[in-house]
Amino acid sequence: MVRALFWTLVYHLEPEKWGELARFEPIHPSLVEALPSGLDTAVDVGAGSGRLTAHLAARCRRVTAIEPSWGLLALLARRLPQVSPVAGWAEALPVGDHWAQLTASCAAFGPDPAVLAELRRVTAPGGLIALISPESPDWFEAHGWQRMTAPAIPAPDHPAWIDEFFGPLDPPHELLTLRVES
Numbered sequence: 012m013v014r015a016l017f018w019t020l021v022y023h024l025e026p027e028k029w030g031e032l033a034r035f036e037p038i039h040p041s042l043v044e045a046l047p048s049g050l051d052t053a054v055d056v057g058a059g060s061g062r063l064t065a066h067l068a069a070r071c072r073r074v075t076a077i078e079p080s081w082g083l084l085a086l087l088a089r090r091l092p093q094v095s096p097v098a099g100w101a102e103a104l105p106v107g108d109h110w111a112q113l114t115a116s117c118a119a120f121g122p123d124p125a126v127l128a129e130l131r132r133v134t135a136p137g138g139l140i141a142l143i144s145p146e147s148p149d150w151f152e153a154h155g156w157q158r159m160t161a162p163a164i165p166a167p168d169h170p171a172w173i174d175e176f177f178g179p180l181d182p183p184h185e186l187l188t189l190r191v192e193s
Contacts (some may be wrong), residue, residue: 026082030060032177035169038063038117039161039184042143046070047113054111054133056101056126057119061087061094063143067115068094075111077104101126109135118183121146122154136193144183151187159186 048070055064058076060083067074068091076091077099078084088096099105101116102125114134120126122145130140145151152158166180173180 026060026080026086028176029083030086031170032173032180033060033062035166035173036062036180036182037164037167038066038143039164039182041161042159042183042186045159045186045188046115046141047139050112052111052135053113053115054104054106056104056114056116056130058087058096059083059117059119061091063115063117064091064094067113071113075106077101077106101129104129104133106133108132109138111135112138113141114138115141115143116145117143118145122150131191134191136191138191140189140191142187144185145187148185148187151189156187156189159188160184161186 043066050071051073053067053071053074055067055074055076058064058078061076064074064076064087075095075097076087077097078087079098079100081098084096084098087094097105101120111133112135114130134140142151148158161184163184164182166182
């Protein structure tokens with residue numbers, strides 16, 4: 012419970028701190044390269060301050076970033092004006108059925124049945140769901156998701172307060188993907 016409250020309070024009360032954490036925990040470049048490009052539509056679920064969203068915006072024509080924290084959504088909107096920021100929760104995504112060719116998320120959740128159902132609902136037939144460093148990656152792999160693990164990379168030089176506040180940094184280096192059946 013303490014862990015859940017800590018993250019909730021950081022997201023809502025100190026979004027700038029979360030933004031700094033994400034800045035110093037870059038997604039492994041090979042994971043970004045493994046994502047499809049040239050797509051028309053992508054959605055980033057639990058987008059935070061835009062760590063993954065920025066990569067999606069460079070690879071897709073239209074990106075919607077869904078985030079429940081107004082503070083993080085405001086940071087994302089300032090950083091990525093070409094993206095459509097939308098307030099919402101992963102359990103009830105404010106996106107139409109089969110809208111996204113790519114539905115992605117970075118370090119936002121684990122194998123929650125309600126969330127997974129929503130990810131499938133918003134992804135077009137033949138589209139891809141891509142989760143970067145989700146909780147319980149072994150569960151996803153055991154349930155048919157394709158897993159790519161890149162070598163861990165050290166976090167770039169960063170202010171000491173980040174480690175003191177959040178603990179040791181661990182840049183995302185795992186990708187789990189699932190192609191949505193038509």
